[in-house]
Amino acid sequence: MKFEYLNPTRLVFGAGSLSRLGEMAGTYGKRALLVTGGGSVKRSGTFERARNSLADAGITVFECEGVEPNPRISSVKRGAATARDNACDLIVALGGGSVMDASKVIAAAVLYDGDPWDMIHHGQPQPHVPTEALPLITVPTLAATGSEMNCGAVISNAETREKSFVQAECLYPKVALLDPELTVTVPKDQTAYGVCDLITHITESYFNGTGDTPIQDRFAEGVILTAMEYGPKAIADGNDLNARAQVQWAATVALNGWLSAGSGSAGYPVHMIEHTVSAFHDITHAAGLAIINPAWMRFAAKSNTAKFVQFAQRIFGLDAKGSDDLDCASAGIDRFEAFLKSIGCPTRLSELGLDDRLIETYAKETLRIVHDENGLLPGRPAMSEADVVGVLRAAL
Numbered sequence: 001m002k003f004e005y006l007n008p009t010r011l012v013f014g015a016g017s018l019s020r021l022g023e024m025a026g027t028y029g030k031r032a033l034l035v036t037g038g039g040s041v042k043r044s045g046t047f048e049r050a051r052n053s054l055a056d057a058g059i060t061v062f063e064c065e066g067v068e069p070n071p072r073i074s075s076v077k078r079g080a081a082t083a084r085d086n087a088c089d090l091i092v093a094l095g096g097g098s099v100m101d102a103s104k105v106i107a108a109a110v111l112y113d114g115d116p117w118d119m120i121h122h123g124q125p126q127p128h129v130p131t132e133a134l135p136l137i138t139v140p141t142l143a144a145t146g147s148e149m150n151c152g153a154v155i156s157n158a159e160t161r162e163k164s165f166v167q168a169e170c171l172y173p174k175v176a177l178l179d180p181e182l183t184v185t186v187p188k189d190q191t192a193y194g195v196c197d198l199i200t201h202i203t204e205s206y207f208n209g210t211g212d213t214p215i216q217d218r219f220a221e222g223v224i225l226t227a228m229e230y231g232p233k234a235i236a237d238g239n240d241l242n243a244r245a246q247v248q249w250a251a252t253v254a255l256n257g258w259l260s261a262g263s264g265s266a267g268y269p270v271h272m273i274e275h276t277v278s279a280f281h282d283i284t285h286a287a288g289l290a291i292i293n294p295a296w297m298r299f300a301a302k303s304n305t306a307k308f309v310q311f312a313q314r315i316f317g318l319d320a321k322g323s324d325d326l327d328c329a330s331a332g333i334d335r336f337e338a339f340l341k342s343i344g345c346p347t348r349l350s351e352l353g354l355d356d357r358l359i360e361t362y363a364k365e366t367l368r369i370v371h372d373e374n375g376l377l378p379g380r381p382a383m384s385e386a387d388v389v390g391v392l393r394a395a396l
């Protein structure tokens, strides 16, 4: 094992933390761009509480509302223009993953004279990796993406039908303010999608790692088991604050780098494939993941059987004849898929009204945007175009 780990984001966790927003923000700026999504934060009163907390700390607030799910580069440009016009020196993201991702790129775009789309890896020879950004505070209102405490963002371009990512150290939020009370109003389906997204973040690093990483494996399995225990509780009773807190913490730790540090993860193939399908059809991110992940697992289990046997044993308590017991590995994947169904996620493309017409195009586009030196989609195993087509066909 050989690795480096850095996460400079200050994490403030606990019910009622929202009241500390002004205090936290005051350290970083005086003129904040407050970024929000479709309006649920206004209906719930969260927006007003956030604005008041900022105002009480002497911070002037400018608004960028209406960031859409699958946030678009056009929203990033709009937010960056508002921040520039008003000389904002701080960005506050109040919302779900799309709001936080857009806010990160807004924070960098304010200080970049070129087209912000240059920052997103979309197959161009040399993406512009940002090196500076305005300070950002994330206040997630949904437990899902883990974006609150990492340096990545995923942005869509509606004109070119592309959806891809940027990752840069300057995009780490200064503070992640996690208040599980803000998530009690999240509807059942969004809660379930959050659980699916967070678990998929973990399975991606778990199954695409080098193997022989016992500590990382136990961390990952512990968080998956916790999410599978408390996720259904949060779905059944949205006001169960303890369940909400466990799910929120699970979502953050799933993608803040801690679980994957040292795992040698080769890539996030399920996410890469989902991004393409989602770029074409604007589907909910985690709905795409719930469909693609089990199909990808069945593909990967053929060559990485021992890890899938371990998953079946430790997550579902299944018995294996040995580390090469593909039947046990498959049974574990079946159980995982059944869990996703049980919380209300779709597990077939047809459930979203998608058929096989564009499957070759999805595969080509996925590989155009992300590929290794051999032209394969990074992962364990690395995937050819035919492999991606095969996984998507299995998910029809």
Ligand SMILES: [Fe+2]
Pocket: 145, 197, 200, 201, 271, 285
């Ligand atoms: Fe995700």
